[in-house]
Amino acid sequence: MNEEIELKDPVLPLGRPTLGSAGETGDWRTFRPKFIEENCIKCYKCWLSCPEGTIRVDAHGEFPYIDYDYCKGCGICVHVCPGRKKQKALEMVPE
Amino acid sequence: MNVKIPEMMDRPEVLLRGNFACAGCGLSIAYKTAISALNRPIVVIPACCSSVIQSLHPNVTYNVPTLNIAFAAHASAASGIARAKKMRGEDTTTVVWSGDGGTFDIGLATWSGAAERNENIIHFCYDNNFYSNTGAQRSGATPRGAVTTTTPGGKKEKRKSIVRIMAAHDIPYIATASIGYPRDLYTKVKKASLIEGYRFILIDAPCPTGWNSDPALTPELGELAVKTGYFPLYEIEKGKLTFSRRGERYRDPEKRVPIEEYLSKQSRFKKMTSTQILEVKKDIQHEWDQLSLFE
Numbered sequence: 001m002n003e004e005i006e007l008k009d010p011v012l013p014l015g016r017p018t019l020g021s022a023g024e025t026g027d028w029r030t031f032r033p034k035f036i037e038e039n040c041i042k043c044y045k046c047w048l049s050c051p052e053g054t055i056r057v058d059a060h061g062e063f064p065y066i067d068y069d070y071c072k073g074c075g076i077c078v079h080v081c082p083g084r085k086k087q088k089a090l091e092m093v094p095e
Numbered sequence: 096m097n098v099k100i101p102e103m104m105d106r107p108e109v110l111l112r113g114n115f116a117c118a119g120c121g122l123s124i125a126y127k128t129a130i131s132a133l134n135r136p137i138v139v140i141p142a143c144c145s146s147v148i149q150s151l152h153p154n155v156t157y158n159v160p161t162l163n164i165a166f167a168a169h170a171s172a173a174s175g176i177a178r179a180k181k182m183r184g185e186d187t188t189t190v191v192w193s194g195d196g197g198t199f200d201i202g203l204a205t206w207s208g209a210a211e212r213n214e215n216i217i218h219f220c221y222d223n224n225f226y227s228n229t230g231a232q233r234s235g236a237t238p239r240g241a242v243t244t245t246t247p248g249g250k251k252e253k254r255k256s257i258v259r260i261m262a263a264h265d266i267p268y269i270a271t272a273s274i275g276y277p278r279d280l281y282t283k284v285k286k287a288s289l290i291e292g293y294r295f296i297l298i299d300a301p302c303p304t305g306w307n308s309d310p311a312l313t314p315e316l317g318e319l320a321v322k323t324g325y326f327p328l329y330e331i332e333k334g335k336l337t338f339s340r341r342g343e344r345y346r347d348p349e350k351r352v353p354i355e356e357y358l359s360k361q362s363r364f365k366k367m368t369s370t371q372i373l374e375v376k377k378d379i380q381h382e383w384d385q386l387s388l389f390e
Contacts, residue, residue, distance in 0.1 A: 020113030021154035051123035070112035074119035075311030
């Protein structure tokens, strides 16, 4: 895709949207969030607050899942998770 | 009425995974929430953290058309784009996405000109309180007592009130939002996108790297800033101020969470003395008093 731009016009400093433009940023983390399905109430607060967009939801009403290739392990999802009966649906476990 | 989460899920992804943002970045939350609310956005980004996290040529992490421009040229570049798109009859939204350095200090002249001409652009300022991409130097947005690399003993002056400067331009829409309340932010952006003219949205975006806070606490710090009265949430439409639902109740100093709770979660405030904390409390009250004059 990028070669295509260079062939057309080598002068223009144009870039194209690329997934993982900084490489697989999942290597950065020391703790990983682990998803516990039975405690999930599908409030999607983790999806809302994830800075990376690594919490993925395929369709409305589906359980979220985590893209570990790019998750940087900040722990925001675990912090915002309300959980069911005070049991969080996400927890941080060592990598 | 705030937007429902499923509606936000239907919007296209604007920030792709695997970028150079630090873990727990407040700016990323602000960007993906705010820009996804817009219809066909064209984003103008001056030098700031946003121009760093988009990563190296020829890869771009933003999934929308983006123009990188010099610090002091963002609003003028956006003015040109907005006018050209209007002449061509294309239905796009031109957006300035700048940091607090580019809005409070360096870019002030350029946005002031664009606001005076009432150009049809939305100006977002994500406020992380200093020049974060060059290594946490002091800016006009740095609050009193905060340690940065150029104020190692803590800043002595209070923070500039950019909203009151902006309000002096009599632009049609001004709002403040926080990444602690993403749905509130999305709703305000949606509202701003339906208004013509120069619109300004100030977003509180905590920066765990520069504030020396736990990355997991980023949204909580955003919420605490609102709950302590430190960052009031409101909208100014045609000169008339209304506090947001989340902001209204903290007008009463009794209902506010003690400011110490907010300050203690960030190591940048650890050099603050008790006199400085009292001064911060006075600053907060002063800001609320000044804002109530706009009502």
